[in-house]
Amino acid sequence: MYSKESVERAIKLFILLLEKGETDEHDRDLVFAYKEDPAAQEIVGQMIEKEAGVKVLNVGDKLYITPSMDNKVFGYTNEELRVKLGLRSDHVSMGLKLYTAYFIILATLAMFYNSDDLNTKVRQYVPIEELEAYVTEKLHMLGSGEYGEHLSAKYEFNFSQVSEFWQGMPAFDETLTNQRMGNKSRVSYILKVWAFLEEEGLAKVAIDAEIHPTDKLDHMVRKYYSHQKRKDELLALIQQKEIFYA
Amino acid sequence: MQDALQNFHERMKNIAGFWPLFRLRELRKFQEYDLLSLGVGVLLLILEHMLIGRVESDHSDVTRFLQKTIEDVYGRSLSEEEARELGAYLLAALRNDGRPFEFGFRNLETGEEDRHSFHLIENGTYHVASGQIRFKLSDAGLDLLFKTREMYKELRITISQILLHRQIEKGVFEDAIRTVSSLGLDVRSLREEIERMKITIKRDVSQFSLPKYEEMLSAVREQFQKEKAMFEDLNNLIRETQTNYAARGDEERESRALNQLVEISQRLNQVMNLHNKLLADKLDLQEMVLEALEEGIVSGFRSKINFEREFLDPIVREGTSLENVQRLIEPLLSLNIRKRFNIHKAFAAQVVQKPDHEPEEKAPDIVEEEAAATADDPRVKLKAIRDERYKGYLQMIFEPLLSEQSITLAEVLQSLEADRLYDVVNARDFYPFLVQLHQMSPISFRLGAEEKAKILDSEESNLPYLLLQVQNENPDLELLGTVLVEVEGRRGAGAEDTGLQLAAEEGWAVSNFRFYKEGLYV
Numbered sequence: 001m002y003s004k005e006s007v008e009r010a011i012k013l014f015i016l017l018l019e020k021g022e023t024d025e026h027d028r029d030l031v032f033a034y035k036e037d038p039a040a041q042e043i044v045g046q047m048i049e050k051e052a053g054v055k056v057l058n059v060g061d062k063l064y065i066t067p068s069m070d071n072k073v074f075g076y077t078n079e080e081l082r083v084k085l086g087l088r089s090d091h092v093s094m095g096l097k098l099y100t101a102y103f104i105i106l107a108t109l110a111m112f113y114n115s116d117d118l119n120t121k122v123r124q125y126v127p128i129e130e131l132e133a134y135v136t137e138k139l140h141m142l143g144s145g146e147y148g149e150h151l152s153a154k155y156e157f158n159f160s161q162v163s164e165f166w167q168g169m170p171a172f173d174e175t176l177t178n179q180r181m182g183n184k185s186r187v188s189y190i191l192k193v194w195a196f197l198e199e200e201g202l203a204k205v206a207i208d209a210e211i212h213p214t215d216k217l218d219h220m221v222r223k224y225y226s227h228q229k230r231k232d233e234l235l236a237l238i239q240q241k242e243i244f245y246a
Numbered sequence: 247m248q249d250a251l252q253n254f255h256e257r258m259k260n261i262a263g264f265w266p267l268f269r270l271r272e273l274r275k276f277q278e279y280d281l282l283s284l285g286v287g288v289l290l291l292i293l294e295h296m297l298i299g300r301v302e303s304d305h306s307d308v309t310r311f312l313q314k315t316i317e318d319v320y321g322r323s324l325s326e327e328e329a330r331e332l333g334a335y336l337l338a339a340l341r342n343d344g345r346p347f348e349f350g351f352r353n354l355e356t357g358e359e360d361r362h363s364f365h366l367i368e369n370g371t372y373h374v375a376s377g378q379i380r381f382k383l384s385d386a387g388l389d390l391l392f393k394t395r396e397m398y399k400e401l402r403i404t405i406s407q408i409l410l411h412r413q414i415e416k417g418v419f420e421d422a423i424r425t426v427s428s429l430g431l432d433v434r435s436l437r438e439e440i441e442r443m444k445i446t447i448k449r450d451v452s453q454f455s456l457p458k459y460e461e462m463l464s465a466v467r468e469q470f471q472k473e474k475a476m477f478e479d480l481n482n483l484i485r486e487t488q489t490n491y492a493a494r495g496d497e498e499r500e501s502r503a504l505n506q507l508v509e510i511s512q513r514l515n516q517v518m519n520l521h522n523k524l525l526a527d528k529l530d531l532q533e534m535v536l537e538a539l540e541e542g543i544v545s546g547f548r549s550k551i552n553f554e555r556e557f558l559d560p561i562v563r564e565g566t567s568l569e570n571v572q573r574l575i576e577p578l579l580s581l582n583i584r585k586r587f588n589i590h591k592a593f594a595a596q597v598v599q600k601p602d603h604e605p606e607e608k609a610p611d612i613v614e615e616e617a618a619a620t621a622d623d624p625r626v627k628l629k630a631i632r633d634e635r636y637k638g639y640l641q642m643i644f645e646p647l648l649s650e651q652s653i654t655l656a657e658v659l660q661s662l663e664a665d666r667l668y669d670v671v672n673a674r675d676f677y678p679f680l681v682q683l684h685q686m687s688p689i690s691f692r693l694g695a696e697e698k699a700k701i702l703d704s705e706e707s708n709l710p711y712l713l714l715q716v717q718n719e720n721p722d723l724e725l726l727g728t729v730l731v732e733v734e735g736r737r738g739a740g741a742e743d744t745g746l747q748l749a750a751e752e753g754w755a756v757s758n759f760r761f762y763k764e765g766l767y768v
Contacts, residue, residue: 109557111554124344126344237573
């Protein structure tokens with residue numbers, strides 16, 4: 001049986017995290033009380049997290065909330081993400097554009113977290129030209145395998161189109177002084193995705209040419225992705241082919 | 247022989263700091279200048295900006311510094327563009343494109359290959375409004391510059407204190423002000439060292455040895471007490487010196503000295519406060535080690551992650567569906583909280599539109615009858631109606647721009663509902679509104695309080711005032727930064743016929759304006 005205080009504390013914290021996504025120095029007292037209260041932690045961990053489909057991450061003196069996989073209540077639809085990413089809806093298939101954007105996010109993460117023996121970012125920032133070259137190189141090889149062909153048939157776009165879409169854009173739009181404004185070049189595309197990461201508090205974009213990860217991103221990677229069980233689930237997704245082999 | 251090679255790693259580490267500077271000489275571009283010297287100059291500039299009371303430097307500070315230095319030393323005047331390019335080039339080299347410098351060497355003490363990795367420059371604060379990152383020197387960078395002053399790191403504070411003591415005794419107050427500033431820097435760098443230690447502990451507590459930590463803590467505490475006593479001593483000295491100078495009576499000659507002493511004393515107090523805070527930081531550290539140890543036991547099953555090898559490469563190789571790729575990044579996203587209409591809001595306190603003349607009413611020198619009379623004045627009524635309409639137009643244009651980089655008038659109008667569209671294009675005041683808005687370009691949404699205070703309401707052309715009101719109602723608009731208004735098609739050649747046929751009447755065409763956010767990077 002939990003005490004009234006513990007239940008209140010757990011709910012208060014949950015509502016606070018729903019509102020702000022993370023705690024800050026104003027919430028010091030509540031966070032402190034929560035950390036001293038195993039019952040409240042149990043309520044959050046065993047009930048709220050499970051029922052609301054979220055995960056509360058605890059890093060040092062901060063708490064973050066993140067949606068669990070396939071969260072129907074707090075997740076975004078593709079259309080909502082398209083708007084958040086600032087991608088135009090035009091003749092290019094939305095799935096293809098989103099795929100490209102997600103790929104850029106993963107590639108950005110790969111540039112910072114690609115060490116086998118460090119559990120933290122390996123560099124302070126990445127210049128945009130370097131990421132552009134990296135994405136271009138990686139996309140070259142996208143979906144050339146057997147399963148890729150199967151998926152290509154299933155969806156409204158295929159993987160070679162993602163690569164073609166990317167290669168079809170120039171690296172820079174030379175007519176623009178401000179690449180952020182454009183939408184027809186690879187650098188403009190990356191800047192759109194970076195602006196999204198910035199809005200989510202995961203990175204800072206400096207002089208439209210460098211991306212600097214924030215502590216929040218570092219914490220999320222260390223706490224969420226490095227967790228063995230969660231990591232295994234995510235890795236299984238990449239290998240998931242039961243539709244194909246069924 | 248073995249004795250001579252003791253602490254070989256530490257010694258090589260001290261040498262490594264200079265290596266990036268010498269690499270500047272091997273760069274391909276700008277070989278007409280001594281890039282090593284300019285690199286050191288840039289580091290010194292960053293140091294100078296780190297002293298108490300200054301703002302950390304950013305790209306434009308470096309640009310200005312290089313422009314002036316090259317003019318002074320080489321007698322050549324660089325354009326801003328050239329100076330910026332040189333600055334960015336030097337900064338990229340000094341920051342190794344964000345990666346740490348990796349200095350590899352053969353360790354003669356152990357006989358093995360050894361390496362030391364470090365940064366010279368770190369990110370300071372990020373200035374949101376201009377998208378500029380500010381720089382500060384890393385510990386290695388600071389060390390490097392202090393080595394050029396022949397000082398030892400552990401004793402930096404003590405040595406600066408002794409120096410300050412001498413300078414005050416001798417009455418060289420200008421130098422003393424400088425010393426006190428750099429003393430503040432020493433204290434801050436010690437503070438940052440503690441911060442860094444915290445991060446290391448948070449990252450991997452298992453690699454942290456508790457006895458070593460306790461040993462370090464007691465050494466730090468001892469040093470801290472010594473420094474604290476020294477600070478008090480200095481404070482007394484300043485007070486005595488002040489009394490002495492005041493007693494001499496030669497006002498004109500001594501007043502300058504006294505002013506300087508006041509400044510020294512103020513700055514020293516700042517430094518002492520900072521120094522006192524160190525003690526609290528250290529206590530925090532103690533608590534955190536315990537917490538981290540506890541947490542380390544609980545989550546002992548954490549693994550390392552390599553996004554490139556484990557996520558990105560398999561995706562490329564295997565081809566992963568859109569849904570699954572989305573699932574991979576989903577944990578990073580914020581929660582999507584859907585807002586719903588709350589019926590109880592109907593009973594909540596409502597925002598009442600303030601009448602336009604309210605500020606006038608508040609002014610004491612306006613007679614009450616006069617104010618009352620103006621409220622009934624038809625001109626005032628008409629103006630209020632027009633103002634409301636103008637505000638509606640402003641919201642109609644700028645709110646969609648929050649989620650777009652640029653938007654055209656045609657797109658704005660297309661997104662309107664049929665009734666509203668009819669209303670807008672047939673309103674005669676819409677066209678003068680557009681012309682005024684075009685004339686206002688570039689429109690800034692980031693005005694300081696002072697600039698805002700200068701924008702006043704008036705009978706005619708009060709668009710800036712209305713814009714400010716709209717912005718007050720929707721503070722998010724600040725995110726737009728600066729918005730430019732241009733006639734679409736003018737920028738490209740040969741696109742003359744871009745007018746929009748809006749209303750039904752013949753000959754009613756209006757330019758298709760484009761509204762776009764000004765970039766930060768040119």
